[in-house]
Amino acid sequence: MSQSSQPRPTKVTPLSGFPEYLPEQRVVEQHFLDVIRSTFELHGFPSIETRAVEPVERLLGKGGDADKEIYAVSRLAADLEAGGDAELGLHFDLTVPFARYVVEHAGRLSFPFRRHQIQKVWRGERPQEGRFREFTQCDIDVVDVGELAPHFEAEMPLVMAEIFAQLPLPPMVIQVNNRKIPEGFYAGLGIEDVAGTLRVVDKLDKIGPEAVTELLTGQGLRAEQAEQVLRLASIRTEDTSFVERVRALGVEHPVLDEGLAALAAVIDTGMTNAPGALVADLKIARGLDYYTGTVYETQLIGYEEWGSFCSGGRYDSLASDGRTTYPGVGISIGLSRLLALLFAKDLVRATRKTPAAVLVAVIDEDSRPVSVRVATSLRGRGIACEVAPSAAKFGKQIRYAERRGIPFVWFPGAGEGGDQVKDIRSGEQVDAQAGSWQCPAEDLRPRVVRTT
RNA sequence: GUGGGCGUAGCUCAGCUGGUAGAGCAUCGCGUUGUGGUCGCGAGGGUCGCGGGUUCAAGUCCCGUCGCUCACCCCA
The missing domain is CATH 3.40.50.800 (Anticodon-binding domain)
Incomplete structure (x- = not known):
């Protein structure tokens, strides 16, 4: 009777895609964060944090169909009053805000500027195992004015390899490619739709070579073109021998030469400083809309179906203020996905769920x-x-x-x-x-x- | 955004062809006067996602809706 005067508590229901951890899981997350942060710092990456929101216009600027991904942010009252369009959106990665930050603070930063950034990001996609709507990314990037020295592309995966080596993880392998290799190769073959071809090649692991061939010919490639595309995609070496194997395919193009040299340099550095951590894998695509050179992708061996836990690449124009272009290279750990796998498979555990000894x-x-x-x-x-x-x-x-x-x-x-x-x-x-x-x-x- | 599956106690689920809810685990208590884990006994906890319909009667059938989930798409 008197209960009816009490406000009824809102029913608690789970919100898919917004993970929350129990204390024992949080112990694991914080340990990972500690290792990641301290290793970033060991490599001289200072920390920044950017605001959670950016103007929607800026978020949309990177191409693709980003609009589906963006959570709009507005005052509730503003919606009711004006019904106006939201002007702010939650960032869906740390690269876009970083690019904006570089332009905004360029006058007070020292270039080449390196930074690390560990924050939540939000994406409006359908959640699945290892895919969330709110998750944590751990980024490092280096950005310079006008030109960016290529050796930075070799530095990024070394930092990550060091982190993985310290964490209680199954072995991981960082797969590296250079976008210029398929681009030059396809150009040498007379294939015009580079992005479309790469998109299909990217499915190789998932659907197999026959299905990929079918899709490629469906896109208008001749049988011998599709065959060559597959041959290139199947090349994967732990040393620089991929260069000869590409040469053996007989395709020539100046952009291909550039890509081969650049990737060889990255792999070479890796072999010296992080043996076994890197592999040249010529089917890796990643971020078709913006990466221009080296691209990285990382798999946990034995759990390939979970996708990449750490990826990134080079942008020739990470940011631009109209007059100056800022090329950059960066790589990012998808910490939430990594933890999701570890918890789901019970691969790691905290020795206790409280700090108290x-x-x-x-x-x-x-x-x-x-x-x-x-x-x-x-x-x-x-x-x-x-x-x-x-x-x-x-x-x-x-x-x-x-x-x-x-x-x-x-x-x-x-x-x-x-x-x-x-x-x-x-x-x-x-x-x-x-x-x-x-x-x-x-x-x-x-x-x-x-x-x- | 598209398609499939599912929504019953904190968790995992049972509930046959409709007759006003159960188990295991977890939690808490007791097993007599200050040292846990095993074991025994017991207790609390559910508007059966929500709304509507059919029926004397719905967790059970029908419709809608919301949510969760898997796949596709995409993945910054």
């Missing part, structure tokens, strides 16, 4: 200040801990710790001369002093470990 037990509420003092002392030495929420029976306090994975329970005044601490995994309980007890290093904070 110690639960300080409470004897009774009157002695809570004693327990708080213990906690303060432990924290003063960098040992994360919490005080038991209630002076329940010790069994319940231990269970409280156990449920959360807290490895130690501290009992004030339990010993002859003072306190005791119990490792609840082994059951071992020893005398200890809050001012000097050493927490084992591996228990100091939650760790992320591979399960297999």
